[in-house]
Amino acid sequence: MAITAALVKELRELSGAGMMDAKKALVENDGDVEASMDWLRTKGLAKAAKKSGRTAAEGLVGVKVEGGVGVAVEVNSETDFVGKNADFQKMVNGIVAAAVNVDDVDALKSADVNGKTVEDTVTDAIATIGENMTVRRMAKVTGDVVGSYIHTAAADGLGKIGVLVALKGGDEATAKQIAMHVAATNPASLSEEDLDPAVIEREKTVLTEQARESGKPDNIIENMIKGRIKKFYSEVTLVNQAFVMNPDVTVGQAAKDAGAEIVSFVRLEVGEGIEKVEEDFAAEVAKTMGG
Structure with a gap:
């Protein structure tokens, strides 16, 4: 039986498995979707669908700077423990590297990471690690100089809060100091005009x-x-805040004194704005025991 793209798509949606795994399952089972589902389950590749309804509010923010371009990406997991997992960290680093060449999170999900799309890479990781995961958002800044800062770092370029600051003029040391300020104060906008x-x-x-x-x-x-x-x-507003490194001057003035102008900034914090569902542990145990 011919394995069509529509058939692969149907199996992917049913199983949550990656495209190549879905195609292989259909080839192995002569295009029988039900048999292919069973095949994926025996291989542990159909777990992702069961996990997709769970709240993923933990994880990591990754940042990367290449010349005058900086990207920040938030990849969520269900538990903080996964953020410490070396395989998860490696995956996030790969996704952040791919983000340098795209402009938004939808394009990022289709971008290539080691021969697979980001979306398929995450789906495979769900099956392997056993938790729901999502590439939630990304942001990009450009400038003469881009500085980055990671707060509560789990590894190089990965942590709970990721900040990017783009400057016109200035240097990386100034950009990083301002990025540290942004991490601490979480300004709502660059200036009153942007509010x-x-x-x-x-x-x-x-x-x-x-x-x-x-x-x-x-x-x-x-x-x-x-x-x-x-x-x-x-x-x-960032430019009007008292600079944490020197509260006697504003951030805007500190940048000016360093020969720079702040063009833009980005601050991503893991789980920001996600409503977490807190379950009663005793009730959860009772439910598991059928009580």
């Missing part, structure tokens, strides 16, 4: 209500809000 207008309006509304409770006249309230918004910018 989400909805965030600014929400803050103004809160500040206005607070000021009105003081009972002061409207013209005084207007000046109070201007001052408080300026303070807000100094807290949430």
